[in-house]
Amino acid sequence: MARYEHIAGELRDAIIRGDHPIGTQLPTEAELASRFNAARGTVRQAVAVLVAEGLVGTRQGARRIVLGSERSQSFAELHSFAQWARSVGHQAGGLVLDSHRRPSTPSEAVRLAITPGEEVLVVVRLRRLDGEPVLVERTVYANWIAPAVEKLDPACESVTQELYEAVGLVFAYGEHLIDAVAAGAEDARLLGVRRGSPLLRQRRTTTSQEGRPVECSDDRYRAGSVTFSIRNSTTANSLVRRAGD
Amino acid sequence: MARYEHIAGELRDAIIRGDHPIGTQLPTEAELASRFNAARGTVRQAVAVLVAEGLVGTRQGARRIVLGSERSQSFAELHSFAQWARSVGHQAGGLVLDSHRRPSTPSEAVRLAITPGEEVLVVVRLRRLDGEPVLVERTVYANWIAPAVEKLDPACESVTQELYEAVGLVFAYGEHLIDAVAAGAEDARLLGVRRGSPLLRQRRTTTSQEGRPVECSDDRYRAGSVTFSIRNSTTANSLVRRAGD
DNA sequence: TAAAGCAACTTGTACAAACAAGCGAGACCA
DNA sequence: TGGTCTCGCTTGTTTGTACAAGTTGCTTTA
Numbered sequence: 001m002a003r004y005e006h007i008a009g010e011l012r013d014a015i016i017r018g019d020h021p022i023g024t025q026l027p028t029e030a031e032l033a034s035r036f037n038a039a040r041g042t043v044r045q046a047v048a049v050l051v052a053e054g055l056v057g058t059r060q061g062a063r064r065i066v067l068g069s070e071r072s073q074s075f076a077e078l079h080s081f082a083q084w085a086r087s088v089g090h091q092a093g094g095l096v097l098d099s100h101r102r103p104s105t106p107s108e109a110v111r112l113a114i115t116p117g118e119e120v121l122v123v124v125r126l127r128r129l130d131g132e133p134v135l136v137e138r139t140v141y142a143n144w145i146a147p148a149v150e151k152l153d154p155a156c157e158s159v160t161q162e163l164y165e166a167v168g169l170v171f172a173y174g175e176h177l178i179d180a181v182a183a184g185a186e187d188a189r190l191l192g193v194r195r196g197s198p199l200l201r202q203r204r205t206t207t208s209q210e211g212r213p214v215e216c217s218d219d220r221y222r223a224g225s226v227t228f229s230i231r232n233s234t235t236a237n238s239l240v241r242r243a244g245d
Numbered sequence: 246m247a248r249y250e251h252i253a254g255e256l257r258d259a260i261i262r263g264d265h266p267i268g269t270q271l272p273t274e275a276e277l278a279s280r281f282n283a284a285r286g287t288v289r290q291a292v293a294v295l296v297a298e299g300l301v302g303t304r305q306g307a308r309r310i311v312l313g314s315e316r317s318q319s320f321a322e323l324h325s326f327a328q329w330a331r332s333v334g335h336q337a338g339g340l341v342l343d344s345h346r347r348p349s350t351p352s353e354a355v356r357l358a359i360t361p362g363e364e365v366l367v368v369v370r371l372r373r374l375d376g377e378p379v380l381v382e383r384t385v386y387a388n389w390i391a392p393a394v395e396k397l398d399p400a401c402e403s404v405t406q407e408l409y410e411a412v413g414l415v416f417a418y419g420e421h422l423i424d425a426v427a428a429g430a431e432d433a434r435l436l437g438v439r440r441g442s443p444l445l446r447q448r449r450t451t452t453s454q455e456g457r458p459v460e461c462s463d464d465r466y467r468a469g470s471v472t473f474s475i476r477n478s479t480t481a482n483s484l485v486r487r488a489g490d
Numbered sequence: 491t492a493a494a495g496c497a498a499c500t501t502g503t504a505c506a507a508a509c510a511a512g513c514g515a516g517a518c519c520a
Numbered sequence: 521t522g523g524t525c526t527c528g529c530t531t532g533t534t535t536g537t538a539c540a541a542g543t544t545g546c547t548t549t550a
Contacts, residue, residue: 042505228473
């Protein structure tokens with residue numbers, strides 16, 4: 001592990017442990033540098049990690065301040081329903097309801113960076129959390145990954161993990177659009193809610209390490225089952241609000 | 246403006262302009278350094294900005310890749326409905342429907358880091374976008390800022406801006422929980438939708454520069470009016486998914 | 491022909507030094 | 521008393537250097 005990651009970990013633990021309560025000041029860079037016997041730049045890099053996690057606030061001239069003390073979960077959760085579920089102590093399940101190929105629509109072609117009409121693989125999955133159906137996933141896979149997807153077990157728990165083990169594919173980057181929609185007839189039936197009841201919708205496009213789009217998906221969560229949590233600050237944010245589209 | 250910010254801006258413009266199309270490689274650090282006549286460290290800092298914005302993907306050993314070409318909007322939007330609206334070319338409006346003091350509930354006390362029962366100011370606002378009601382804000386302000394809030398114009402367009410101008414308060418940090426809920430009777434009446442129709446809910450807690458909680462709020466958007474957009478990557482993320490709470 | 495391995499290239503980590511810029515508290519002055 | 525000013529402290533920016541580690545394509549080898 002890198003030196004700065006180690007220092008970041010120590011500081012994070014200290015904050016979570018309560019050594020640095022919320023609202024109090026963190027030690028200065030100089031002090032941390034001497035304590036960890038590292039250069040100031042290395043300490044800055046470590047603290048930057050905590051700032052990015054939203055645990056620490058920083059502004060020029062003033063000592064840094066502890067903002068939170070909850071461990072923020074790592075990325076994979078956002079793409080892997082199963083891994084997220086496990087990390088919060090729940091059991092994920094999945095079931096493929098439909099899987100077929102068809103020509104891509106123009107909008108899908110744009111999102112997947114392919115030529116319109118090129119064949120894609122459409123998969124509809126119902127996801128459960130501790131047995132309860134909570135999520136309908138309608139995913140469109142680009143043609144080049146379709147064969148590997150079709151080979152997956154229909155009841156496969158973690159698509160992300162299986163694809164990584166099978167072909168070394170990593171879902172490295174994602175763009176997400178989040179809004180609320182009313183449940184359609186199929187949504188309602190699958191999730192066991194009334195038609196028109198609120199669902200949390202997440203439309204995402206996922207990209208491989210090399211920047212190649214892999215899939216785009218329309219995921220709908222039953223209201224009350226899942227909450228997205230985001231931290232932001234005036235310096236460095238990754239969240240944007242957009243007009244409906 | 247700092248040197249690295251300038252370089253980041255130049256690169257961002259070049260990407261948006263299409264000089265570096267999506268999926269292509271960015272110039273190497275060495276080349277950028279010589280082009281901008283800056284040290285490698287400075288270039289790295291510049292690129293880090295774009296990586297944080299989700300425009301560029303990076304991994305050790307390989308050239309950096311352009312992932313997106315849309316300008317990501319700056320932070321203020323997330324707290325300031327008005328400034329966000331203006332930036333996307335719409336006109337924001339606001340109207341205070343109710344404003345009164347009452348003792349804080351235990352949960353509010355925790356979120357605002359005050360003693361339970363301490364008085365808070367509750368404000369209900371209806372927000373419009375180009376005349377259309379799109380958002381009901383139910384905000385709870387900590388006592389220490391309440392006087393300044395009460396002095397605001399009830400039809401005030403940007404609370405954020407007014408409070409900054411009045412008392413120099415900056416909404417520096419925020420934590421946000423996003424989910425979907427059904428419209429209650431009051432929500433439905435105010436937003437002009439049917440009871441039970443889907444709303445996008447954003448519960449937030451906002452903190453001042455000094456790390457002092459200022460307000461917590463329950464904001465509900467009419468479905469279709471607003472979409473949250475998030476970019477993430479395996480390295481460095483700020484988004485977390487949580488079980489319903 | 492296909493796998494293994496090497497070599498050049500590129501990004502990541504770490505250290506050191508110097509100056510810039512913002513903050514906060516105490517000193518000073520009206 | 522109340523405001524202003526200055527000075528020390530702390531974080532932000534920039535440069536330079538050296539080495540570590542991952543990627544990629546080419547070469548070598550079986």
